Amino acid sequence: MPELPQAFASTPATRQLESAPRASFEDLFASVITTAFGVALRYTRNQADAEDMVQEAALLAYRAFDSFESGTNFRAWFLKILTNCYFSKRRREKSRPVTSDLDDTPDLYIYARSGEAGFPTQGPDPAATLLDKLGTERIVKAINLLPEEYRVVCTLYFLEDLSYEDIASVLKCPVGTVRSRLHRGRRMLQKSLWQVAVEDGIVGSSPHEAAQ
Amino acid sequence: MTKLDRSNCEEAFRRLDDFLDRRLSPDEMRLIEKHLEVCAWCAREFNFEASVLDGLKRRLKQVDAPADLLSKILSRLPRREGHD
Secondary structure, rough: OOOOOOOOOHHHHHHHHHOOOOOOOOHHHHHHHHHHHHHHHHHHHHHHHHHEEEEHHHHHHHOOOOOOOOOOOOOHHHHHHHHHHHHHHHOOOOOOOOOOOOOOOOOHHHHHHHHHHHHOOOOOOOOOOHHHHHHHHHHHHHHHHOOOHHHHHHHHHHHOOOOOOHHHHOOOOHHHHHHHHHHHHHHHHHHHHHHHHHHOOOOOOOOOOOOO | OHHHHHHHHHHHHOOOOHOOOOOOHHHHHHHHHHHHOOOOOHHHHHHHHHHHHHHHHHOOOOOOOOOOHHHHHHHHOOOOOOOO
């Protein structure tokens, strides 16, 4: 099991570890900006807000860079700062709780419906036909429909392929919480994807309407 | 399907997510793999779920940051002592 990143505490003890030669903040930031922007875009759902959030996180990270332990996971460290920015923004906006009809998603949701709608359910990459028809934009739309705690975990998992441990570190929650939210979030995402596919006419709204 | 078969399928299915994320112990991974070798039904379901997960990961990684974002952000960072 991978070790938890240890780079996040801005303590004097952490700073003392910074004796080895290190990459500049600018170089490290340049290496993660695509990741950061992609995650921010999924969090905020808006390009201008995503740019502002990456800017805010970059400034915070730059100021805290002395606390970053050279040689550890800069990407996870930066995503933690970015995620904190997002949650701070959400707190400022006093967001209302989101109710969702995705809670009761049964297992194998897309598998079952794909079979009914005439999409492949077997072969080397059976979901590819449906996902190709959906396309990235609609997949993003489906993720955006998830309740926030699931959307955030799924964003970190799907976009960045972060380990459970790294996600737990970014979100400051137990690994078990990441696991349960991720497993549940993936089920909800399947229903959400199918809803988007129905709304956009990619699949029929009833099992009898086969895929075009 | 015998009762024993169904029990194996249920046990395997309960571990679906952890199996796909390779979060099981090596022994458990092997047990599931063995079950998938003999149970075409479960193999089909596991294969489909893996295809969904991998497909989503591949498609969701296609986000580019605006070309000027890096330079814009770096130009707004305060200068540090000892850094140009």
